[in-house]
Amino acid sequence: MAKKPTVYDVAERAGVSIATVSFTFTQPHRVRESTREAVLDAARALGYLPSASARGLARGKTGAIGLFSFDYFGRSSTEAARNAAVRTARGPGQASHDWDSLFSDEANKDFRLFPLYHDEVQRGVEMECRRRGYVLMIGEGHGASTEADIAEIAGRVDGLAVFPNTLPGEILRRISKRIPVVELSNPAEDNRLHRVSVENAGGMALLTEHLIQHHGLRHITFVGPEGSPDREHRFRGYAEAMSVAGLDIRTLPRSGPTDPAADVDRTIHRLRASGHLPQAFVCAVDAEALLYMDALARAGISVPGQVAVTGFDGLVAGLVSRPTLTTIRQPMVELGSTAASILIDEVTKPSPAPVVKELPVKLMVRESCGCGV
Amino acid sequence: MAKKPTVYDVAERAGVSIATVSFTFTQPHRVRESTREAVLDAARALGYLPSASARGLARGKTGAIGLFSFDYFGRSSTEAARNAAVRTARGPGQASHDWDSLFSDEANKDFRLFPLYHDEVQRGVEMECRRRGYVLMIGEGHGASTEADIAEIAGRVDGLAVFPNTLPGEILRRISKRIPVVELSNPAEDNRLHRVSVENAGGMALLTEHLIQHHGLRHITFVGPEGSPDREHRFRGYAEAMSVAGLDIRTLPRSGPTDPAADVDRTIHRLRASGHLPQAFVCAVDAEALLYMDALARAGISVPGQVAVTGFDGLVAGLVSRPTLTTIRQPMVELGSTAASILIDEVTKPSPAPVVKELPVKLMVRESCGCGV
DNA sequence: AGCTTCCATCTATGCGCTTTGATTGAACCC
DNA sequence: GGGTTCAATCAAAGCGCATAGATGGAAGCT
Numbered sequence: 001m002a003k004k005p006t007v008y009d010v011a012e013r014a015g016v017s018i019a020t021v022s023f024t025f026t027q028p029h030r031v032r033e034s035t036r037e038a039v040l041d042a043a044r045a046l047g048y049l050p051s052a053s054a055r056g057l058a059r060g061k062t063g064a065i066g067l068f069s070f071d072y073f074g075r076s077s078t079e080a081a082r083n084a085a086v087r088t089a090r091g092p093g094q095a096s097h098d099w100d101s102l103f104s105d106e107a108n109k110d111f112r113l114f115p116l117y118h119d120e121v122q123r124g125v126e127m128e129c130r131r132r133g134y135v136l137m138i139g140e141g142h143g144a145s146t147e148a149d150i151a152e153i154a155g156r157v158d159g160l161a162v163f164p165n166t167l168p169g170e171i172l173r174r175i176s177k178r179i180p181v182v183e184l185s186n187p188a189e190d191n192r193l194h195r196v197s198v199e200n201a202g203g204m205a206l207l208t209e210h211l212i213q214h215h216g217l218r219h220i221t222f223v224g225p226e227g228s229p230d231r232e233h234r235f236r237g238y239a240e241a242m243s244v245a246g247l248d249i250r251t252l253p254r255s256g257p258t259d260p261a262a263d264v265d266r267t268i269h270r271l272r273a274s275g276h277l278p279q280a281f282v283c284a285v286d287a288e289a290l291l292y293m294d295a296l297a298r299a300g301i302s303v304p305g306q307v308a309v310t311g312f313d314g315l316v317a318g319l320v321s322r323p324t325l326t327t328i329r330q331p332m333v334e335l336g337s338t339a340a341s342i343l344i345d346e347v348t349k350p351s352p353a354p355v356v357k358e359l360p361v362k363l364m365v366r367e368s369c370g371c372g373v
Numbered sequence: 374m375a376k377k378p379t380v381y382d383v384a385e386r387a388g389v390s391i392a393t394v395s396f397t398f399t400q401p402h403r404v405r406e407s408t409r410e411a412v413l414d415a416a417r418a419l420g421y422l423p424s425a426s427a428r429g430l431a432r433g434k435t436g437a438i439g440l441f442s443f444d445y446f447g448r449s450s451t452e453a454a455r456n457a458a459v460r461t462a463r464g465p466g467q468a469s470h471d472w473d474s475l476f477s478d479e480a481n482k483d484f485r486l487f488p489l490y491h492d493e494v495q496r497g498v499e500m501e502c503r504r505r506g507y508v509l510m511i512g513e514g515h516g517a518s519t520e521a522d523i524a525e526i527a528g529r530v531d532g533l534a535v536f537p538n539t540l541p542g543e544i545l546r547r548i549s550k551r552i553p554v555v556e557l558s559n560p561a562e563d564n565r566l567h568r569v570s571v572e573n574a575g576g577m578a579l580l581t582e583h584l585i586q587h588h589g590l591r592h593i594t595f596v597g598p599e600g601s602p603d604r605e606h607r608f609r610g611y612a613e614a615m616s617v618a619g620l621d622i623r624t625l626p627r628s629g630p631t632d633p634a635a636d637v638d639r640t641i642h643r644l645r646a647s648g649h650l651p652q653a654f655v656c657a658v659d660a661e662a663l664l665y666m667d668a669l670a671r672a673g674i675s676v677p678g679q680v681a682v683t684g685f686d687g688l689v690a691g692l693v694s695r696p697t698l699t700t701i702r703q704p705m706v707e708l709g710s711t712a713a714s715i716l717i718d719e720v721t722k723p724s725p726a727p728v729v730k731e732l733p734v735k736l737m738v739r740e741s742c743g744c745g746v
Numbered sequence: 747a748g749c750t751t752c753c754a755t756c757t758a759t760g761c762g763c764t765t766t767g768a769t770t771g772a773a774c775c776c
Numbered sequence: 777g778g779g780t781t782c783a784a785t786c787a788a789a790g791c792g793c794a795t796a797g798a799t800g801g802a803a804g805c806t
Contacts, residue, residue: 004551006792017756022794032754047550052529053429054792057761062426063525064510119492130513135525137437138499138509152436152508156425174420178377379762390786395764405784427762430791750805757798762791769786775779 005046014042025050056156065343066137066157067125068150068166069118118163121184124336125161132344134158154179159343161336164228180346182339182355186229194346194355196338200230200312203328203361204237207310208282210326210363212245215370217279217308222251223292224284231284234312238282250278264295272299277307280369286311286318286327293321293368304370314364323367331359378419387415398423429529438716439510439530440498441523441539442491490686490705491536494557497709498534505717507531527552532716534709537601553719555712555728559602567719567728569711573603573685576701576734577610580683581655583699583736585618588743590652590681594623596665597657604657607685611655623651637668645672650680653742659684659691659700666694666741677743687737696740704732 007018014021016035024031024039031039042048056062122138129136139153150167154160154175162172164185173191175181182194211217222238224231239249254263271277283289289311296303303309303323311318314329342355365371380391387394389408396403397412404412415421429435495511502509512526523540527533527548535545537558546564548554555567584590595611597604612622627636644650656662662684669676676682676696684691687702715728738744 004792008792018793019756019758019795020754022792023755026794030754035754044547047547049524049528049548049551051430051792052525053426053435054761055528055794056426057424057430057763058792058794060761064529126511126513133525135529136511138511140499140503151422152425152506155422155428156437156508175422177420178422377762381762391763392765392786392788393784396785399764403784408784424762427791428764430793431762431764433764433791748806751803753800753802755799755801757796759794759796761793764789764791766789767787770784772781772783774781776777 004051005048006051007048009046010039010042010048013046014039061158061347062156063133064135064137064157065125065129065340066139066153066160067122068139068153068160068162069122120332121163121336121339124333124338125340126336127333128337128340128344132340134340134344150175158347161339161343164230180343180350182342184335184339186233192354194342196335196342196357196359197230197233198330198335198359199361200233201237201240203330203363204234204282204312205241206237206363207312207326207328208238208241209245210365211280211282211308211310211369212241212247215280215308218247219278220247220250220280220282221278222249222282222284223254224288225254234284260291261294264291265298268292268295268299268301272301277301280308280310283309283311286313286315286325289325289327289368290317290321293323293325304368308370309368311368314362318366321368326366326369326371327364328361329364330361334359377424378421379424380421382419383412383415383421386419387411434531434720435529436506437508437510437530438498438502438713439512439526439533440495441512441526441533441535442495490688490703493705494536494709494712497706497711498713499709500706501710501713501717505713507713507717523548531720534712534716537603553716553723555715557708557712559606565727567715569708569715569730569732570603570606571703571708571732572734573606574610574613576703576736577607577655577685578614579610579736580685580699580701581611581614582618583738584653584655584681584683584742585614585620588653588681591620592623592651593620593653593655594625594651595655595657596625596627597661598627607657633664634667637664638671641665641668641672641674645674650674653681653683656682656684659686659688659698662698662700662741663690663694666696666698677741681743682741684741687735691739694741699739699742699744700737701734702737703734707732 007021011018011021014035016039020031020035021039021043024036028036052062126136137153137157139150150171157179159180159182160175161182161184164183169191172181172183172193176191176193180194182196183191184196186197186200187195208220211220220238220242222235224234235251242249252267254260268277281289281292283292289309292309293303296307296309301307309325311325311327312330314327314332318325318327338357338359342357345351346355380394384391384394387408389412393404393408394412394416397409401409425436499509510526510530512523523544530552532553532555533548534555534557537556542562542564545554545556545566549564549566553567555569556564557569559570559573560568581593584593593611593615595608597607608624615622625640627633641650654662654665656665662682665682666676669680669682674680682698684698684700685703687700687705691698691700711730711732715730718724719728
């Protein structure tokens with residue numbers, strides 16, 4: 001690691017001023033061909049690479065977009081996907097703790113075995129950044145990220161995309177005064193950030209209507225972990241479709257994030273005991289649906305024979321599960337690329353008002369609703 | 374986007390010098406409690422965030438690690454995983470072009486549906502970076518990346534991890550003079566980069582021995598796309614195990630990357646016609662194994678009944694395929710975290726010689742070799 | 747020839763921060 | 777009380793680059 005060469009070194013070797021060196025890299029047309037060659041030769045010979053820090057400082061822009069994502073440990077959705085994979089791979093008879101024996105690497109538990117929601121979104125961001133000549137900086141956080149964590153990212157990008165519930169609202173508001181911030185969900189509060197979301201309500205209404213009209217179901221219960229704005233919007237779609245059809249709206253709480261599988265087992269048991277098992281569980285997210293399919297299988301209840309189950313997201317896990325999962329697929333990659341696009345536009349030319357986009361979703365009719373079995 | 378506040382603004386508001394502001398953020402113990410509070414209050418009031426560019430320039434380090442990865446379009450391994458997913462989801466009778474109808478988003482073809490090799494490695498890099506207080510910068514490339522592409526990344530990180538075949542060797546060598554570079558594979562040439570790889574030869578030997586000793590197979594053919602150093606090392610392991618057992622070494626070329634499925638179909642057809650179908654195909658990578666399992670199924674040949682198939686990598690796709698794939702699992706997450714770790718160590722305290730690590734692999738005995746069916 | 751234009755290049759400044767070495771008081775000691 | 781120490785703070789010098797404005801010279805025009 002020899003001392004890093006700078007514009008000064010290149011300029012000296014090429015016999016020009018540093019301005020000329022800078023120009024040959026940033027505005028080649030302003031430099032005569034012959035001198036340009038000389039500069040490039042010198043740069044090559046010295047192994048020169050422009051320092052992004054200096055460049056960013058001088059220009060007042062970094063040329064990078066940040067994505068603030070989850071950290072991956074202990075998230076229940078990840079758990080659910082893990083379990084789904086095990087069930088699929090080993091058949092319903094196998095307990096899910098077999099997982100570790102499949103992939104165990106003592107020092108290296110592998111928590112991430114399906115491309116989940118945020119993975120696909122990240123891919124979209126990457127693609128758009130690349131297309132527009134930006135680079136991507138990845139940060140990870142959890143609700144309680146410290147100021148320092150986030151400054152580490154926010155200080156080095158021109159725009160920031162964040163998943164919901166990864167950063168405290170107050171910090172987000174502060175950051176958004178300096179750089180554009182786009183949030184990837186329906187609004188939890190009116191914080192005037194840029195925003196890209198999907199047709200949560202419309203999609204869920206569509207799905208619910210499918211169960212009502214195509215399958216003639218009437219006892220349909222909505223389930224799913226509370227606390228996310230997306231969940232509320234989806235519930236609204238379900239509720240609307242049920243009202244229109246003159247059906248009762250029913251929803252079940254979840255006691256908590258500890259051992260969700262056992263929690264769902266208890267719920268199923270209680271419902272069956274009281275004779276109130278619904279004809280369908282409409283779940284707020286795929287991960288929850290997989291959890292319910294698992295629990296129903298354990299209880300010896302056939303899906304979709306006795307009870308239908310649906311999800312929302314469109315994870316690959318729902319495509320390889322048995323039965324395959326009827327769900328609403330979000331355009332996750334597009335979600336990411338749209339977010340990046342908004343940010344880059346804002347960097348270039350700020351708009352006075354927050355940009356809000358809602359992307360269409362798509363009903364994926366598969367087996368778990370009772371179709372095609 | 375009001376004018377971004379700087380140390381000067383904070384210093385003025387807090388009634389101190391900029392040095393004191395800097396110290397309260399970087400060496401809090403050096404400033405008196407009361408002034409520290411004053412500075413932090415001022416910073417909060419102004420919405421101050423330190424500029425990473427300025428900081429990087431002043432410190433001579435950026436605090437970021439780069440990962441140079443593939444771009445995702447048109448890669449055959451991705452194709453193979455896609456097809457495996459379809460086969461799994463729809464049963465062997467369904468053609469794989471059904472895929473698009475499953476997930477179609479006109480404007481947004483979704484090429485990335487399983488966590489492939491590089492996804493898992495990336496996760497490892499992310500984890501280690503986070504643990505050590507670095508941020509991650511993602512770049513994507515293809516063999517022909519321009520100098521400018523790569524400078525964009527290399528100029529803004531303290532260390533760079535690269536997948537093999539993503540950057541021309543000469544550029545890599547140049548970059549490695551300025552910042553540590555670690556390559557994620559066995560060496561293609563002796564370029565004196567840092568390196569982390571896995572026991573390619575040993576793992577493949579182990580797998581081959583399993584087929585020979587446990588299943589008593591004797592006609593075993595090695596297949597897999599050429600051109601990667603990893604492939605060569607794996608072939609060596611296979612060849613050694615065969616030699617030790619006194620068996621013939623056989624390998625099949627692949628005609629090219631265009632329509633690999635048809636290519637494999639032809640290969641199978643030709644082998645069967647000539648009566649030389651082997652008892653097992655030992656594949657250099659999981660993706661290739663999935664391709665062979667597909668082709669064999671299309672030809673009406675039972676796996677593992679008539680022919681065994683094995684892979685190498687340990688992708689999730691091989692866990693959900695039918696039959697499940699016997700393979701060698703690489704510790705991919707650990708591969709990534711080790712790479713990041715090497716880089717960060719080098720940034721802190723450069724070592725005189727290239728650091729080379731080889732990680733252990735693990736034999737995953739599943740169904741496609743003939744076990745447990 | 748004398749004028750203007752225009753192009754290629756250079757000089758000089760500043761981007762926001764870190765860090766060294768200097769300065770100032772206050773506390774301490776004999 | 778004079779000298780010593782130490783903690784807290786500050787002034788100033790870069791870090792490597794972009795860029796506005798200055799400069800000089802060649803070409804074009806009358």
